Amino acid sequence: MTSHFDIIGAPFNQLGFVTSQENTVDGLRRMNEISSVGLTDWIQIRNDRWGADIIDQGDVEVSDEVHDLISKGNKDEALRIYSSHLKEQVLGSYMNNRVPIIIGGDHSIAVGTIQAALSHYQKNRGEKIAIVWVDAHADCNNTLDSNLHGKPLALLMNQYAHNGWSVPSDVALKPQDVFYVGLRDLMLCEYELIERLNITNFDMMCIEQKGFNTVVGTLMERLENEYDGIYLSFDYDALDGSLFRACATPNVGGLTARESLYLVHSIASSDKFIGAEFVEYLPERDSSGASKELMIKLIDAVWGFKS
Numbered sequence: 001m002t003s004h005f006d007i008i009g010a011p012f013n014q015l016g017f018v019t020s021q022e023n024t025v026d027g028l029r030r031m032n033e034i035s036s037v038g039l040t041d042w043i044q045i046r047n048d049r050w051g052a053d054i055i056d057q058g059d060v061e062v063s064d065e066v067h068d069l070i071s072k073g074n075k076d077e078a079l080r081i082y083s084s085h086l087k088e089q090v091l092g093s094y095m096n097n098r099v100p101i102i103i104g105g106d107h108s109i110a111v112g113t114i115q116a117a118l119s120h121y122q123k124n125r126g127e128k129i130a131i132v133w134v135d136a137h138a139d140c141n142n143t144l145d146s147n148l149h150g151k152p153l154a155l156l157m158n159q160y161a162h163n164g165w166s167v168p169s170d171v172a173l174k175p176q177d178v179f180y181v182g183l184r185d186l187m188l189c190e191y192e193l194i195e196r197l198n199i200t201n202f203d204m205m206c207i208e209q210k211g212f213n214t215v216v217g218t219l220m221e222r223l224e225n226e227y228d229g230i231y232l233s234f235d236y237d238a239l240d241g242s243l244f245r246a247c248a249t250p251n252v253g254g255l256t257a258r259e260s261l262y263l264v265h266s267i268a269s270s271d272k273f274i275g276a277e278f279v280e281y282l283p284e285r286d287s288s289g290a291s292k293e294l295m296i297k298l299i300d301a302v303w304g305f306k307s
């Protein structure tokens with residue numbers, strides 16, 4: 001198992017009606033009055049005391065060109081360009097045999113990160129890569145009026161033909177390689193797309209019926225048996241919104257802190273783990289600090305507690 005990690009910040013925030021002006025990644029990095037530890041301090045502790053090799057590579061900044069496109073309302077093009085910058089940075093980690101952990105930003109950054117993973121492993125090496133998408137929402141809205149963070153999976157799977165969007169087939173995400181965990185709030189078009197494409201969906205109803213441990217066991221068995229690599233895409237709003245409200249779209253009835261830590265730890269402990277992203281956390285909505293502590297703990301579950 002590799003233990004070399006890159007932290008990559010992706011502060012691209014176009015959350016529908018909520019557009020953060022703050023650097024969301026720096027909110028996690030910094031120690032402040034609501035939290036006794038920041039991600040930067042915690043990385044230092046893991047490196048110094050546990051012999052970990054974690055490097056904070058800084059942020060992939062939103063360029064003036066991208067800002068300009070957003071202000072002109074050309075958001076699809078803005079995302080296309082930002083994603084190409086982010087993809088290059090993530091590919092750099094893969095070239096150096098390091099495991100990228102990307103911190104958003106909104107969930108649309110997955111267009112860049114997952115394209116990098118598919119380019120490096122699926123296209124160049126012919127490997128089979130699974131994407132575990134942990135979220136309250138399906139993020140595959142394929143209608144023209146969808147928000148950027150509501151459609152990254154539609155974009156990645158070539159299910160969004162508007163504005164000339166298409167992905168070359170060798171780096172396209174195959175619907176059968178997507179594994180949803182925690183869904184509970186779908187649009188009708190998303191429900192129909194999941195049915196039509198037959199995407200594996202461990203939604204909250206399934207989790208309640210079968211129990212979380214059984215679902216994680218089933219998920220991990222399939223991933224270990226059928227795939228060469230596993231990438232985790234974790235949206236903060238997968239957590240129960242009645243407790244964890246530090247995002248644009250809190251949604252009640254979701255995962256507990258313990259369940260989410262167990263899930264992240266289970267996936268990251270696999271020898272097939274190739275990277276993760278943690279998205280949609282909004283520091284300015286985190287008045288208690290509990291959300292920040294959990295976010296840092298979730299990220300730490302990737303490199304910590306190794307058996």
Ligand SMILES: [Mn+2]
Nearest residue numbers: 107135139235
């Ligand atoms: Mn999402």
